[in-house]
Amino acid sequence: MDIMEAIKQRRSIRSYKDDPVPVGLLDQVLEAGRLAPSSSNVQSWRFKVVTDKAAKGELRKAAMDQSFVEEAPAVIVACLDLDAFRERTRGIVELLKDEDGSVKDCDVAGLFALCDGPDEKRCLIHAFMNVSIAVENMVLTAVSLGLGTCWVRAFEPLKVAHALSLPPECPPAVLLPIGFPNQDPPARPRKEMHEIRI
Ligand SMILES: Cc1cc2nc3c(=O)[nH]c(=O)nc-3n(C[C@H](O)[C@H](O)[C@H](O)COP(=O)(O)O)c2cc1C
Numbered sequence: 271m272d273i274m275e276a277i278k279q280r281r282s283i284r285s286y287k288d289d290p291v292p293v294g295l296l297d298q299v300l301e302a303g304r305l306a307p308s309s310s311n312v313q314s315w316r317f318k319v320v321t322d323k324a325a326k327g328e329l330r331k332a333a334m335d336q337s338f339v340e341e342a343p344a345v346i347v348a349c350l351d352l353d354a355f356r357e358r359t360r361g362i363v364e365l366l367k368d369e370d371g372s373v374k375d376c377d378v379a380g381l382f383a384l385c386d387g388p389d390e391k392r393c394l395i396h397a398f399m400n401v402s403i404a405v406e407n408m409v410l411t412a413v414s415l416g417l418g419t420c421w422v423r424a425f426e427p428l429k430v431a432h433a434l435s436l437p438p439e440c441p442p443a444v445l446l447p448i449g450f451p452n453q454d455p456p457a458r459p460r461k462e463m464h465e466i467r468i
Pocket of ligand 1: 280422425
């Protein structure tokens with residue numbers, strides 16, 4: 271599929287068929303994430319694919335009870351990889367760890383507050399940018415394969431981290447439910463070109 275066609279056809283899908291996502295298609299989606307560009311090529315992302323019903327239920331609870339998070343046959347949890355920035359973010363990772371090694375806090379605001387100086391702040395911003403590019407690569411590839419997705423940012427990161435036993439260096443950034451669409455929503459409005467050009 272032509273890239274512009276995928277961009278135009280994409281919708282946020284919040285209802286999915288029960289059919290599981292074939293492994294081959296899921297692999298192609300993840301491959302599109304793997305190939306994304308990143309600052310200094312740090313590839314500061316990690317992906318966890320969740321298909322287990324109980325785990326998806328926990329994600330739904332963490333995501334303000336958005337039911338489609340549980341109903342989707344799979345959820346790709348896109349995480350930052352703060353270790354990819356090596357010693358520059360090591361301080362943040364240490365502060366994230368509780369005494370027992372589990373995660374203490376990993377909200378965006380919390381993460382930013384933990385940054386010690388502009389270098390760490392820059393790394394964190396890059397980490398979010400990098401994972402976002404990877405996610406949108408996956409979103410558009412999903413469209414080209416007949417799959418639907420929806421970016422989900424309204425969730426409590428600490429709950430997700432605990433539910434999935436994520437390591438402290440990998441705070442969750444985006445939940446991406448994925449499956450065959452069970453709806454065909456109309457395009458949502460966009461600003462006109464003259465409104466966005468400055
Ligand atoms: C960063 C980001 C976070 C979002 N978080 C949510 C979310 O938590 N729940 C949800 O239902 N949609 C979420 N969305 C989807 C937007 O609501 C949607 O993209 C927007 O309304 C435009 O609709 P469209 O994607 O169908 O074009 C999010 C989108 C982005 C890019």
